[in-house]
Amino acid sequence: MIVIVDYGMGNLGSIANMLKQVGAPAIISADPQVITGAERLILAGVGAFDAGMERLHNLGLIPTLERMVLEQEIPFLGICLGMQLLGRRSEEGQRPGLGWLEADTVRFDFGANPARLRIPHMGWNELQPRTSHPLLQDLGEEPRFYFVHSFYVRCDRREDVLAQTEYGLWFDAVVGRGNLLGTQFHPEKSHRYGKKVLQNFVEWRP
Numbered sequence: 256m257i258v259i260v261d262y263g264m265g266n267l268g269s270i271a272n273m274l275k276q277v278g279a280p281a282i283i284s285a286d287p288q289v290i291t292g293a294e295r296l297i298l299a300g301v302g303a304f305d306a307g308m309e310r311l312h313n314l315g316l317i318p319t320l321e322r323m324v325l326e327q328e329i330p331f332l333g334i335c336l337g338m339q340l341l342g343r344r345s346e347e348g349q350r351p352g353l354g355w356l357e358a359d360t361v362r363f364d365f366g367a368n369p370a371r372l373r374i375p376h377m378g379w380n381e382l383q384p385r386t387s388h389p390l391l392q393d394l395g396e397e398p399r400f401y402f403v404h405s406f407y408v409r410c411d412r413r414e415d416v417l418a419q420t421e422y423g424l425w426f427d428a429v430v431g432r433g434n435l436l437g438t439q440f441h442p443e444k445s446h447r448y449g450k451k452v453l454q455n456f457v458e459w460r461p
Contacts, residue, residue: 256282257274257294259281262307293329296324298331303348308353325355341437342354342358346362379401385413390436402422402440
């Protein structure tokens, strides 16, 4: 059973719909008992870092998630805000993150870049894989993914970076360690490429 954690930070139905298309029905739930029965977990979301951590705390979900992910090593995928929450902190707020990865979330700063790129980074962009991983296999030629974000994750351990994307600078777009995975892009908005990423996650055996 796949559980998409419902902590009130975005429309999760589109993720469930795409999972259903790859033959992997999912349950959207904030019930710790339901989450405890998951074989895979997805933490998605959009919005502010502090609001996301506050929702997880107020719902009492953090101990359950830590037990499932860190102790039982259930396969886990963080999407967009859900990926950012895996780190220690964010320049967007004051609350500590989950701290599951040695990483921080930082604001785009292009300095003197004459391109004057807009923030948020919104739209389609390509990935540059840094290593081979089952999550990114068989995506076809020139796969593109949909991004919407003003902050990005910066990992201390470069071996945790599975792929990067360029938007005025190179940023960590896909991260992974052990049973943990995270994507800054939205697979549920990325058409056939995102559908394949979700299928790869479903079939992945860490």
